[in-house]
Structure formats: C-alpha cells, structure tokens
Amino acid sequence: xAHLTEAAIQDTFLKLLSEQPFDKITVTQLVDExxxxxxxxxxxxxxxxxxxxxxxxxxxxxxxxxxxxxxxWEECMISATRFAREHKRAIYHIYTSSHRLExxxxxxxxxxxxxxxxxxxxxxxxxxLAQDKKLVCDLYRFGITDIxxxxxxxxxxxxxxxxxxxxxxxxxxxxxxSLSRVQLPAEP
Numbered sequence: 001x002a003h004l005t006e007a008a009i010q011d012t013f014l015k016l017l018s019e020q021p022f023d024k025i026t027v028t029q030l031v032d033e034x035x036x037x038x039x040x041x042x043x044x045x046x047x048x049x050x051x052x053x054x055x056x057x058x059x060x061x062x063x064x065x066x067x068x069x070x071x072x073w074e075e076c077m078i079s080a081t082r083f084a085r086e087h088k089r090a091i092y093h094i095y096t097s098s099h100r101l102e103x104x105x106x107x108x109x110x111x112x113x114x115x116x117x118x119x120x121x122x123x124x125x126x127x128x129l130a131q132d133k134k135l136v137c138d139l140y141r142f143g144i145t146d147i148x149x150x151x152x153x154x155x156x157x158x159x160x161x162x163x164x165x166x167x168x169x170x171x172x173x174x175x176x177x178s179l180s181r182v183q184l185p186a187e188p
Contacts (some may be wrong), residue, residue: 022048052102113146119137
C-alpha cells in the first residue's frame, strides 16, 4: 500500500510540475490534489526536494540499468531522455527553476557512470593510463550532456533520440581508436 501511495504522490507531483514551475508548488497543493493528508506526505518524504530527488534517482537508476542490460551507451541515453520526453513540461520547469542543479546532478551521474563503464569496456586488452581513459570519458560525457542541455535550452523541439543515434554513428570506433593511440608500449 505504501508503494502505491508513493507512486500516487510522485505522479501527482509530476502532473503539478507539468502545469507550473517547481518553485510555485507547495506541499499543501500537492496533498490536496493527491487527496492525502500532510501527515501521509511527510511519512514518505521530508519535503518537495526529497520527492524531486527520489523521482530523479529512480529515473537515473532506470537508465543505468538499461546500460547494464545492453552495454550500449546510446540505449542508456535514449532511456534517460525518454522520461524527459514524456514529461517535457515538468523537466522544463525543473530546468528553469532554482533546483536546476538537482537535474544536472542526475544527468551528470548517468552520463558519467555510463561513459566510464563504456570506456573501460573499450579499453579491455589495451594498456592505457587511467588518466587517458578519464580524458576520453570526460570528452564524450561532456559532449553528450551538452547536447542534452542544449535540447532543453531550445525548448525540447528536436528529435533527441535521432540525435543520439546519429551521434552513435559518429562515435563508432572512435573511443577504441583514441585509446589505442595512447597505449603504453608492451612490457619486455
């Protein structure tokens, strides 16, 4: 039953967030809309910030699970952006609020963990310094996150999934090739 209540609170919060900026939403408004008591809300969440964090963490884990299942950075990013596409107004209201850093923190975590794992997989069998792997990881991670942030800045009009798939075509083989170029000489 508690899981259903949490889901109802989260769904109602996303609905309100799609209608108005994050900074305008109150716990009173949320509990009235959700038809629960304030006590019930506070049983599950300490405040609206924790509620937002819980939703973003859930979606972060979902995207990272996609990467674990497929090993595909592009499918991971498509999964991560699916939530953003389904809740465009809500994401836009978070992005334009004083809590933008919370959203950015989760986007950075997804892209960072995903690219780290992907670069490590591409480096298998190569003798590459950790700092070189980090440089390659950061280059692609920042590129991916900047594309996402630009998409948000431009009102989420472009087909982000198509951009990610195109980027995948451009990336194919480049990470392994970059790592190969900085490979350490074989040990004698």
